[in-house]
Amino acid sequence: MADSVSNIPLHHDDGDGHREHDHPEAGFWRQYIFSTDHKVIGIQYGLTALCFMLFGFFLMLLMRWQMAHPGQPVPVFGWLLEKTLGQVAARGAMSADLYNSFGAMHGTIMVFLAIVPLAFVAFSNFVLPLQIGAPDMAFPRLNMASYQAFVLGGVIMLTSFFIPGGAAQAGWTSYSPLATMIPTDGQIFWLVAMVFIITSGLLSAVNFIATVIQLRAPGMTWMRLPFFVWAQFVTSFLILLAFPPLEAAAVMQLMDKVAHTSFFLPTGLAVGGQYANISGGGSPLLWQHLFWFLGHPEVYVLILPAMGIVCEIIANNTRKPIWGYKSLVYSVLALGFLSFLVWAHHMYLTGMGTKVALFFQTTTMIISIPSVIILTCFLISLWGSSIRFNTPMLFALGFLPMFGIGGLTGLPLGFNISDVHLHDTYYIIAHFHYVVAPGTIFALFAGIYYWFPKMTGRMMNEFWGRVHFWGSLIFMNVVFMPMFAQGMAGMLRRMADGGANYSSAVNSKAGAEVIGGLSNNIIELHTWILWGACLLGVVQIPFIINLFWSIKHGKKVDSDNPWDATTLEWQTATPPPHTNFPEAPQVFRGPYEYSVPGHARDFTPQNEPPK
């Protein structure tokens, strides 16, 4: 820290005088495990979430094997499955129950334990206070508590794999009465873990909103905030207001499980051919409403931070002001508001009524407008600029068409007529994975490559970064593009045999006359997807090595601002000291003053005094 403080060009004269105020070196535990420093917590969140992401990916690989080769022993890992999980993985092959629980846990882990903590909490923890010129988050200890609740929730979630009956099996949506009636306590673990994870998200959301409102540096007016801050600010509100209903729903489903209430269990419910011993009178639709009241804003929780990251990187590497900053801000606010009004478009097939469906179809079409505005602003920003193609920029550029595909394929799902055909098929799997996997995750990779030098003082390797990008781009599409075809051919999701039961071949062999069965071509796409997924895993290896190797051996940055950026996080030491800035920075201008005519350099930092 000492030698890097003297590196700052702008605060050079502050030099030694301020280091006396720094806190004395804390011990290992206080500094890295029970830290209240937002930067350490951000990195903790980031690494934990990346581990969860890798684990969720691994679950998916096993499921892809099962779909391509139903009932055959899993190669390489089969013995491990049998050894750790027992009967459900007899002979090293996945049973349908195990497939179901992997499916539920893949979704849950990826959404709640990987993407949200990484995109929202990790990035805004590290970057947001720096970008607004704050000394830390508004409530540092709450921040630490948030991380601890998150880890606890994650541990409970993972533990559920090893209990008798196994982990939750009712999908990440946990629809009742299915979720309540499956005879495993995994659902209880799932619910308790969710309560912890939601609590952690709420603590973070309160913290971010308070930080943005209270701790902006002098001169950092609302319209001078980097777009990343705006995106995370809106995301925080989504978490703050949409997560509690799911918490309430989780409490009620927990009551259904342990206190045998009937919140979501209808009168006359029969299980296994017998009437269930319940009071009845509950409403399965109630769970779906409460779940999707979270679930849809959650989609924007996944995508808005990604848009924020992409915006920073595009502005920095096109060396021009972002096009339409105000449109971006108003669009993201509109998105945040509208995302609370579209939830039931996940429920067109529940029989909630056509009038209700019409309302939600309309709001769903309206919400696509601000999304398109945001993407258009990014595209127009590229026009006529001399783009620097470094790894973060490649990933940011990759985000645009991938998110575009994901977004546009969502339109047929938003219309309730076309949704009748596409609902619960592989089409929808392809759609939301295009939004989140090559979409959001590309933006997260971009962010990691972009802010890594600020965290460590070293660059990540550029060559392997490019290998990572091109490999990921190709194999992401190999994995997800065929699913559109499968879905339109009518292949349903959540089938442990990958649809073999509905194939023309299997059924005509059994002597049945088949109309509209799944053709061999459609079924065989599973093999392509399996290989694509395996190779997608292989091209992540350079990234993992690059990430850890570069901490010690990467190329050292030659200044605190290696990307020649304008925003405040680059105007302090590398890595930033405790309390970030020697003194509160004074902000004089907007966030994207690149290539201002008449200036010597092609970027003007937000805190550079006007001449």
Add this chain to the structure above:
Amino acid sequence: MDFPYIVEPRRDTGLYNAKLGIWLFLASEVMLFGALFSAYVLLRVGAEPGMWPHGWLNVYIGTANTIVLITSSITTVMAWVSCKLRQYGRFKFFHALTILLAMTFVCIKSYEYHDKFTHYEITLANGKFADGHLVERSKDFDLAKQTGSVTIHGYEVEREVELMDMQRPEARHIQREEIIIPAAEIKKLERYGPWHHTYLAIYFTLTALHALHVVCGAVVIGFLWGPGSRMWKTDPERFTNRVEVSGLFWHFVDLIWIFLFPVLYLL
């Protein structure tokens, strides 16, 4: 770089950090309870005709508890005002009252819970229903083996729907007496727990969550009253802020009850 707005408010928002934080937290709490209230609405609207209960709770006890909580809100304000006036003794006095009132509330609530858990609805073999509080259960009572008997203080009705509306005028004149029911005549015996009816399910969930808030609030106020009050000597302004923030939470908990009481007891 110093940490700003811990004690003094920021000029453009007029708030210090913790005050904004608690308001945001309360916003999320509104959504939490809001979801449960909307669950109440959906369950009630979806109930079969005549099968949504009325008057299962004792309005007098509920009213008493409402008064207890409102009084505690007053003492909370007084405690904060005393801090503002720099009258430490009065702060101690008023918040001691707040904690006592919180404990009173929880005690009355647990009495009500106890009342529900000793209240039985018994489906009889002859198709009738017996309903009342358990007096005693014979030592050899076993429903599966059909031995022994239970004694309840209650009454019998022909149809289950007659047990639902206890606010109707005839319900006032029900004669309750001790009834001994042999196990052989019992088809099903169920306590008025959350599993008995979705009304009780939402009642127990809402009030237990609310009681949890009462306990947590009382713990925080207890901390400020006890060990946390040392800050009074070093930084009275910041301590007053803490009293204010915990008070805002307490008022919110109070407000939730103001909604719970009519919804669960009166409607």
